[in-house]
Amino acid sequence: xxxxxxxAEETPAQAPVAAAAKPEKARSLGSDAWHDLRRKPIFVISAxxxxxLIVIAVAPGLFTSVDPRAGDLREHFHTPPNYSHxxxxxxxxxxxxxxxxxxxxxxxxxASVVVGICVTVGTTILGGxxxxxxxxxxxxxxxxxSRVTDIFFGIPLxxxxxxxxxxxxxxxxxxxxxxxxxxxxxQMTRVMRGSVITVxxxxxxxxxxxxxAGTGRIMFKHILPNAIAxxxxxxxxxxxxxxxxxxxxxxxxxGLQDPTISWGIDINSAQKLIxxxxxxxxxxxxxxxxxxxxFIMLGDAVRDALDPKLR
Amino acid sequence: MxxxxxxxxxxxxxxxxxxxxxxxxxLHVEFHTRxxxxxxxxxxxxxxxxxxxxxxxxxxxxxxxxxxxxxxxxLDMPPGKVTQGEILYRGQDMLKMSNEERRxxxxxxxxxxxxxxxxxxxxxxxxxxxxxxMFRVHQGVSKAEAKxxxxxxxxxxxxPAAKERVNDYPHQFSGGMRQRIMIAMALSLQPDLxxxxxxxxxxxxxxxxxxxxxxxxxxxxxxxGLILITHDLGVVADVADKIAVMYAGRIVETAPxxxxxxxxxxxxxxxxxxxxxxLDQKGQELYAIKGLPPNLLKVPAGCAFNPRxxxxxxxxxxxxxxxxxxxxxxxxxxxGRRSACHLWKETLHG
Amino acid sequence: xxxxxxxxxxLVKHYPLxxxxxxxxxxxxxxxVDGISFELKKGETLGIVGESGCGKSTLAxxxxxxxxxxxxxxxxxxxxxxxxxxxxxxxxxxxxxxxxQDPYTSLxxxxxxxxxxxxxxxxxxxxxxxxDRRKAVQDLLDVVGLNPEYINRYPHQFSGGQRQRIGxxxxxxxxxxxxxxxxxxxxxxxxxxxxVINLLEQLQGEFGLSYMFIAHDLSIVxxxxxxxxxxxxxxxxxxxxxxxxxxxATHPYTQALLSAVPVPDPTARESRERIxxxxxxxxxxxxxxxxxxxxxxxxxQERCSEEIPLLAIPTTLEGPAAHESACHFPEVRESAAA
Numbered sequence: 001x002x003x004x005x006x007x008a009e010e011t012p013a014q015a016p017v018a019a020a021a022k023p024e025k026a027r028s029l030g031s032d033a034w035h036d037l038r039r040k041p042i043f044v045i046s047a048x049x050x051x052x053l054i055v056i057a058v059a060p061g062l063f064t065s066v067d068p069r070a071g072d073l074r075e076h077f078h079t080p081p082n083y084s085h086x087x088x089x090x091x092x093x094x095x096x097x098x099x100x101x102x103x104x105x106x107x108x109x110x111a112s113v114v115v116g117i118c119v120t121v122g123t124t125i126l127g128g129x130x131x132x133x134x135x136x137x138x139x140x141x142x143x144x145x146s147r148v149t150d151i152f153f154g155i156p157l158x159x160x161x162x163x164x165x166x167x168x169x170x171x172x173x174x175x176x177x178x179x180x181x182x183x184x185x186x187q188m189t190r191v192m193r194g195s196v197i198t199v200x201x202x203x204x205x206x207x208x209x210x211x212x213a214g215t216g217r218i219m220f221k222h223i224l225p226n227a228i229a230x231x232x233x234x235x236x237x238x239x240x241x242x243x244x245x246x247x248x249x250x251x252x253x254x255g256l257q258d259p260t261i262s263w264g265i266d267i268n269s270a271q272k273l274i275x276x277x278x279x280x281x282x283x284x285x286x287x288x289x290x291x292x293x294x295f296i297m298l299g300d301a302v303r304d305a306l307d308p309k310l311r
Numbered sequence: 312m313x314x315x316x317x318x319x320x321x322x323x324x325x326x327x328x329x330x331x332x333x334x335x336x337x338l339h340v341e342f343h344t345r346x347x348x349x350x351x352x353x354x355x356x357x358x359x360x361x362x363x364x365x366x367x368x369x370x371x372x373x374x375x376x377x378x379x380x381x382x383x384x385x386l387d388m389p390p391g392k393v394t395q396g397e398i399l400y401r402g403q404d405m406l407k408m409s410n411e412e413r414r415x416x417x418x419x420x421x422x423x424x425x426x427x428x429x430x431x432x433x434x435x436x437x438x439x440x441x442x443x444x445m446f447r448v449h450q451g452v453s454k455a456e457a458k459x460x461x462x463x464x465x466x467x468x469x470x471p472a473a474k475e476r477v478n479d480y481p482h483q484f485s486g487g488m489r490q491r492i493m494i495a496m497a498l499s500l501q502p503d504l505x506x507x508x509x510x511x512x513x514x515x516x517x518x519x520x521x522x523x524x525x526x527x528x529x530x531x532x533x534x535x536g537l538i539l540i541t542h543d544l545g546v547v548a549d550v551a552d553k554i555a556v557m558y559a560g561r562i563v564e565t566a567p568x569x570x571x572x573x574x575x576x577x578x579x580x581x582x583x584x585x586x587x588x589x590l591d592q593k594g595q596e597l598y599a600i601k602g603l604p605p606n607l608l609k610v611p612a613g614c615a616f617n618p619r620x621x622x623x624x625x626x627x628x629x630x631x632x633x634x635x636x637x638x639x640x641x642x643x644x645x646x647g648r649r650s651a652c653h654l655w656k657e658t659l660h661g
Numbered sequence: 662x663x664x665x666x667x668x669x670x671x672l673v674k675h676y677p678l679x680x681x682x683x684x685x686x687x688x689x690x691x692x693x694v695d696g697i698s699f700e701l702k703k704g705e706t707l708g709i710v711g712e713s714g715c716g717k718s719t720l721a722x723x724x725x726x727x728x729x730x731x732x733x734x735x736x737x738x739x740x741x742x743x744x745x746x747x748x749x750x751x752x753x754x755x756x757x758x759x760x761x762q763d764p765y766t767s768l769x770x771x772x773x774x775x776x777x778x779x780x781x782x783x784x785x786x787x788x789x790x791x792x793d794r795r796k797a798v799q800d801l802l803d804v805v806g807l808n809p810e811y812i813n814r815y816p817h818q819f820s821g822g823q824r825q826r827i828g829x830x831x832x833x834x835x836x837x838x839x840x841x842x843x844x845x846x847x848x849x850x851x852x853x854x855x856x857v858i859n860l861l862e863q864l865q866g867e868f869g870l871s872y873m874f875i876a877h878d879l880s881i882v883x884x885x886x887x888x889x890x891x892x893x894x895x896x897x898x899x900x901x902x903x904x905x906x907x908x909x910a911t912h913p914y915t916q917a918l919l920s921a922v923p924v925p926d927p928t929a930r931e932s933r934e935r936i937x938x939x940x941x942x943x944x945x946x947x948x949x950x951x952x953x954x955x956x957x958x959x960x961x962q963e964r965c966s967e968e969i970p971l972l973a974i975p976t977t978l979e980g981p982a983a984h985e986s987a988c989h990f991p992e993v994r995e996s997a998a999a
Binding site for chain 3: 370371471485486487488515516517518519520521523524542543544545546547548549551568569572573579582583584586587588592593596597598599600601603604619
């Protein structure tokens with residue numbers, strides 16, 4: 001049989017088209033998403049903010065040399081901010097115990113960022129595993145995981161973490177992380193399960209089965225890379241939520257405790273003197289809002305870029 | 312039933328066959344994408360008269376559906392953009408009308424039938440309600456009257472047991488029945504023109520035949536104009552009067568149906584017809600048009616078909632061919648026939 | 662012709678319909694495939710036609726062992742493969758592969774073309790040693806008419822026709838003897854359909870493949886098939902050579918199906934006689950008694966509702982009309998035979 005079909009793609013007449021197509025590089029969907037993201041001002045702004053926050057959390061010493069726990073009541077009790085003293089101890093003023101608000105805002109980032117990231121990673125791994133198992137195997141595995149998820153989902157996040165944290169005699173960052181992971185994994189499980197069920201029905205999964213691929217290969221090479229996008233989006237958005245939640249718990253006095261520095265604790269102590277020293281409330285609260293907003297904006301931008309419907 | 316329709320048509324002054332209804336003139340539509348500007352429609356001209364069926368034949372990306380969406384005014388803008396051209400409905404340019412004026416034409420004068428009837432119907436409302444809504448909104452009839460009219464319409468598109476099924480929901484109907492409901496909906500306000508975008512592609516062969524027959528029959532009864540958008544050469548041969556073949560955003564050939572099939576004047580049309588498996592080719596290789604449909608972001612220079620064409624010359628690679636009038640061997644102009652090929656003579660006369 | 666490579670005996674696939682949450686009670690079954698027998702010979706193409714809901718895709722899945730048969734046998738070279746599992750099943754998979762309908766969903770968008778076509782080698786390492794795999798993948802790309810340099814690209818950088826070629830290359834990788842093509846061209850543009858059909862035919866000659874070609878486009882099925890089977894509501898209603906089916910159909914459903922196909926020839930508009938079937942295909946969960954086609958058949962009589970017609974060569978007919986048909990009143994339609 002003459003080889004007509006092959007020439008169909010590679011005829012000389014086709015050559016200019018082929019040549020024009022050459023410089024086009026291999027583009028994975030991930031690199032496509034990155035290409036989209038780089039052009040979005042919202043993404044760039046939020047990513048820069050988050051990057052800055054992470055640097056602050058890792059190395060607060062770079063931003064201030066003042067000890068955030070050192071207070072001098074005689075000298076600094078509620079001294080108002082001096083806005084021209086950039087990066088100095090009195091830049092944002094002093095709080096009711098004569099401690100530098102600027103230094104406390106800088107050092108407070110660590111608790112927020114650590115709690116946010118650890119809880120998100122923890123819930124994503126836990127929820128990812130359960131969601132994958134439930135979605136992929138279905139049947140009784142799905143029934144059990146889904147019912148347990150429903151039960152946990154019924155517990156209000158705030159109330160639940162109050163109860164759990166009350167059981168700890170001394171509370172550190174890790175007890176807060178533990179409490180939030182325990183209650184937060186259900187949302188990820190649901191997202192992952194739904195996503196896996198959708199991908200599971202795709203023809204390429206059937207094709208892999210027809211080739212004789214094992215369960216592990218199908219799960220990790222075929223389903224996971226295609227099911228992970230919505231999980232990443234929800235994770236990014238909820239990261240901001242967990243930071244806010246940590247602050248809320250600390251504000252209520254049930255989260256982090258002195259001497260750990262947290263925006264929530266500072267907001268709590270500042271609210272009593274809101275009339276005389278509003279700046280003491282303004283700066284930690286402002287930082288908290290900016291941080292939460294940055295993660296939510298990042299999540300939004302990531303969702304737009306990863307949304308398969310737009311591709 | 313026929314008598315009802317005749318009465319109706321006298322009342323509303325149905326169209327004379329041959330009244331020109333719609334004329335698309337030099338329409339250009341672009342899409343702005345991340346990778347550049349895609350010229351989806353690139354100077355399209357066609358017209359439909361009452362009682363006439365125009366088939367717009369083309370593959371995906373040929374611009375056939377974009378043209379229809381532009382006519383209906385349902386094109387997403389942005390990313391779409393009409394850069395040039397006119398769409399004349401009874402002599403009036405619809406592109407220059409206000410939204411209000413266009414809305415009066417859309418649905419009432421020009422109706423559209425989509426490929427996927429299930430997604431075009433509202434799943435939470437009963438079929439009878441959706442059919443009756445047209446009358447309630449546009450004619451202000453009572454609820455009971457609207458329901459009666461809905462049943463009458465369902466009868467007219469031959470949905471069995473219309474009375475019992477009027478309160479059923481779209482998912483309770485089969486694909487063919489849903490498409491009939493779509494047709495009923497399109498007909499409800501007695502439009503002059505129906506645009507059917509791949510109306511039977513999603514249906515099975517036996518059901519496809521039923522639906523196409525129904526559409527053709529109703530069209531004849533009402534003297535409507537019909538624009539049938541499809542990629543199926545078989546469906547076109549069954550119902551069309553004239554055909555416009557589109558490729559890469561341009562019309563490459565227009566012809567009355569019989570002449571196009573008997574004697575195509577463009578190599579693309581010729582290739583499509585040749586690639587249909589014929590009985591005597593059993594066991595042989597099929598003729599295949601080489602290459603791939605063009606990327607609209609990188610349409611080849613000259614004639615867009617030239618890289619895939621068997622007879623392309625240097626001229627074809629540099630100059631875009633105009634839509635020429637076509638003449639027979641004695642130089643007599645063939646009515647209704649045009650071809651956008653530099654070598655139409657050789658193609659047509661062998 | 663050669664020996665049977667695949668033999669299907671009384672194959673049944675029912676999907677149970679259950680009620681209740683905790684204690685599931687079976688209340689019925691969707692009879693997707695309900696007692697189908699046929700054989701596929703070495704090097705032949707068997708076309709399977711039928712409308713949606715007739716069970717042709719379920720049949721493909723059961724043959725591929727993607728769904729377990731409820732009962733019946735699938736004999737590959739005499740060995741029943743329908744109940745295999747584990748390593749034995751994996752070994753059999755090398756022999757039967759599949760080409761899917763939709764080239765947009767059948768390729769993993771997160772994998773490169775090289776990974777997609779190379780995956781069969783990773784699953785069955787004995788087919789190609791590790792060092793040769795890249796070469797093997799490039800050879801396959803070449804065989805299906807794609808540039809071997811495209812190995813690092815992703816599926817979304819290709820058009821539909823090219824993607825289908827990638828799917829075919831993946832199906833060929835394990836050097837199977839049978840390929841099941843489930844509507845391999847129906848999602849493609851008209852102008853590239855012929856290319857893919859030609860490729861499939863060329864590969865059949867080159868590798869001695871046997872095809873089961875499932876499609877609804879009757880003219881393409883006729884072109885590519887040696888024999889054709891017609892399915893309706895989970896049953897095979899007629900099977901025979903392409904000439905027997907297309908020119909001498911004796912089952913009324915086949916006749917209706919053939920007459921309904923739009924012919925790309927406007928001159929045939931007036932001359933041809935179409936059988937327009939009334940109604941829709943009944944639900945496979947509750948098929949009609951006796952002959953399943955009787956509710957839409959113009960020839961149906963009392964006997965049709967009482968007695969299930971068997972797929973057999975009618976004794977009353979001879980010549981090309983004498984082929985297997987499941988009708989109580991088989992006859993060649995006059996105008997169709999002309």
